[in-house]
Amino acid sequence: MKRIMRETDQVNFIGEWNVPNDRLFDDLVNFFEDNKHLHKKGVIGGNKNLNLEKKKTTEISIDPIKLKNQQYYIFKEYFDELLKCYNDYKEQWPFLKGKFKSLDIPSFNLQRYLPGDHFSQMHSERISTPTMHRVFAWMTYLNDVKVEDGGCTEFMHYNIKINPEKGKTLIWPAEWTHAHAGQILKKHKKYIITGWMCFSFN
Template sequence: MQKIAIDSGNKNPNFIGSWTIEPISICDDLISYFELNISKQKSGIAGSSLNLDIKDSVDITIKPKEIILPGNGAFKLYFDQLFECYKDYVEDWTFLEQISDRLEIGSFNLQRYKPGQHFKKLHTERLSLDSLHRIFAFMTYLNDVQEGGSTFFSHYDLEIQPQKGLTLIWPAEWTHAHKGNILKEGSKYIITGWMNIC
């Protein structure tokens, strides 16, 4: 067997879309929701179990039907903005028009990391039969982080530093293996979840 290099053409994309949501105050509202709802906070779950050797965070998991509950208006504003990001993503990759109306948001997480915490394990968002329905992951950084806390996409040697409002959409596949680097200072807040095929 001989390995052959093929012409990479005139593009070398990583398929990670990025935007800044507006108004940026949505981020403050989501952080406030997290901090005011202490009873809903739980140590981060990775997969179906708690394993701090994989993921060390505090999370609030929210089901889509909870978005319409009183006091949850920030989520509707956020998902209106996320949908605008996704529409722009589809314009860049027009093949997605074939499935764009068949995607839905499932349960999603608000997460907080403190110094020393991070998502330690390199992982993807579509690893088992339980996650086959995931097509894209989304994440918005809710605050600026000065020291550590970046997201590292290993196949692209790409490190993204959290900036308030920075929103990412990327494929859930093995091609986008990633992890969180150790937070060294302050707190890191994110909202994250998946776009699922229905």
């Protein structure tokens, strides 16, 4: 992986990397398309509300315990890549070293956006008691989307818009300071894998 350095004087705590593993990301897209029986409509928040005006997407939610099954082996490879990014994130912010002896990754999502799909409601990842255990959010774009085709991720407080590029991986704090939204996709398809790093309950 290669760290992306954004030209800005404003500290934003958003880690960005290019992960050069096209075969892995193609395999994740293929997993999504080959498992249509697992597809469901994207929902919002801990109460699992369906609101197509705020979020319209199709997703597969995966419990990490399933990674023990051979069918899900590809996700172990993905998390090896994500761990490299997280370790580099701690190099950027040494305060984090030793602060979290371990963080858990709970159920995570593979998502597909079709033209007209979005998560256009500005939101953050820790906004209620049920989400208080979330420390970081993470996401990897699994395919390229042209700038003019939409679908970028916007972090409102930093005036940052990130265009989907295959292998681009993000890690950011789950707090309200990192409220963000996914703009409407105008053409083609967009695939991502996304989830959280959380305090352990053990």
